[in-house]
Ligand SMILES: Nc1nc2c(c(=O)[nH]1)N[C@H]1C(S)=C(S)[C@@H](COP(=O)(O)OP(=O)(O)OC[C@H]3O[C@@H](n4cnc5c(N)ncnc54)[C@H](O)[C@@H]3O)O[C@H]1N2
C-alpha cells in the first residue's frame with residue numbers, strides 16, 4: 523500500500539460528494555441544535571409553575587402563543603403562562619420544560635388536532651422538571667467541532683451529518699482514474715457468437731463494476747489479445763488519462779502470459795529478460811513483480827509501479843480468481859489512493875450447511891450464498907457446490923458473498939463457523 527500514490531484533492535458541493543473520501547476534516551459551521559428547542563408537540567412551560575400539580579389539584583396555565591417549527595417568535599413567558607409548541611420550534615424565553623400534549627388534562631387522542639383553535643388555558647396534573655423534553659443548543663455538535671474526519675468515507679449518513687452542521691462544500695480526494703484491461707486472445711464481447719476456443723469477456727465488466735463500487739472512475743474498459751504489442755500500446759495510450767491500471771489474465775507462467783511478459787519485462791521470461799535495464803528503478807522494489815500468493819483462488823498475482831509511476835494490479839484470468847483478487851488486493855489499494863482510513867469490509871461469523879476441502883497453507887475464499895431466512899442466525903452454503911472452482915463464471919451468479927477459511931484449516935465440515943462477507947451491494 524505504501525507504493526500507491528494519493529489522489530489529488532478537490533472541493534465539491536455536498537450534492538456531488540457521495541462516496542468520496544474526505545481529504546480534510548469537515549468542521550461544523552453551526553451549533554447543533556442552533557438553539558434550545560422542543561423535543562415534543564405540547565406546551566412550553568416554566569417548570570417552577572408545575573411543582574405542585576396533582577391529579578386532584580391540576581395547575582391551570584394561560585396559553586399566550588403558538589410556536590410552530592420554523593418560527594422566529596420569542597414570546598417571553600411569565601409565571602402562570604404557557605406556549606403551545608411543536609417539535610423543533612425554539613423554546614421561548616423564560617420556559618425551561620415542555621409538557622407533551624398527551625400529558626395535559628383532558629387530552630383526547632380521538633379529537634382532531636389540525637385546524638383547531640388555540641385553547642385559552644391548559645391544565646397540568648403532574649410536575650414537569652426543568653429541562654424535560656428540551657433539546658439543548660450545541661448538545662449534539664458545537665460550532666468548530668470536527669463532524670467528520672479526513673480519511674472518512676462520505677456515506678449517506680455521514681454526508682447528512684455534514685449537511686446538518688451547516689457545511690456546503692467539502693474537500694475530498696479525486697476519484698482514482700482506472701484503466702481496466704482483460705487480456706486473452708480467446709476473448710470476445712459478451713453476446714458475440716463464440717467459435718471453438720473463444721469465450722465472452724466477463725472480467726472487464728466485473729472489474730469495472732468493482733472499481734466504480736470502490737470509489738474509482740473507470741476511464742477505459744477493454745480487452746487486448748495475447749500480442750504484447752497490444753497491451754503495451756494500451757498502457758501507452760492510457761498513460762495521460764489514468765492513475766492506475768488493472769489487468770486480468772496472462773498472470774501465470776504460460777508462454778503467452780502477456781501481462782507478465784509486458785509488465786515485468788526484466789523478469790525471467792519477460793520480453794526484455796537478458797537485456798540490460800535502462801532504468802535502475804525497474805530492478806528496485808517499485809517494479810512490477812509477479813508472485814504466487816498463499817490464497818485460493820488467486821495464486822498468481824502481479825503488482826507494482828509502471829515506469830510512468832502508475833500502480834498496476836495484474837490479476838489472474840479465472841473469473842472467480844479475478845473477483846477474489848480484486849477484493850483482496852485492488853480494493854484496499856484504491857481506498858489507499860483515496861486516503862480512506864477505515865476499511866469498510868466486514869467479515870461476520872456464519873454457520874455453513876455443507877462442507878468442502880480447503881488447501882493446506884493457503885487462505886481460501888469460497889463463493890457462498892445465504893441459506894437462512896431473514897431474522898434467523900446466519901447460515902451459508904457453497905454457491906458453486908464444487909469448492910472454489912475458479913473457472914465457474916456462471917455459477918458465480920448464485921453467490922451472495924464470500925466465505926473465508928484460514929490457511930490452517932484443511933476441511934470445512936457442515937455446522938462449522940466460517941467468516942462471511944456479503945457482496946450484494
Ligand atoms: N503451469 C501452471 N499453470 C497454471 C497455474 C500454475 O501455477 N502453473 N496456475 C493456474 C491458476 S491457479 C490460475 S488462477 C490461472 C491464472 O492464469 P492467467 O492469469 O495466466 O490467466 P489466463 O491463462 O489468461 O486465463 C485463465 C482462465 O481464465 C479465463 N479468462 C481469462 N480472461 C478472462 C475474461 N476476461 N473473462 C472470462 N474468462 C477469462 C481464460 O479463458 C482461462 O480459462 O492459471 C492456471 N494455470
Ligand code: MOO
Nearest residue numbers: 819820821843912
Ligand atoms: O489461483 Mo487460481 O486463482 O487458484 O484458480
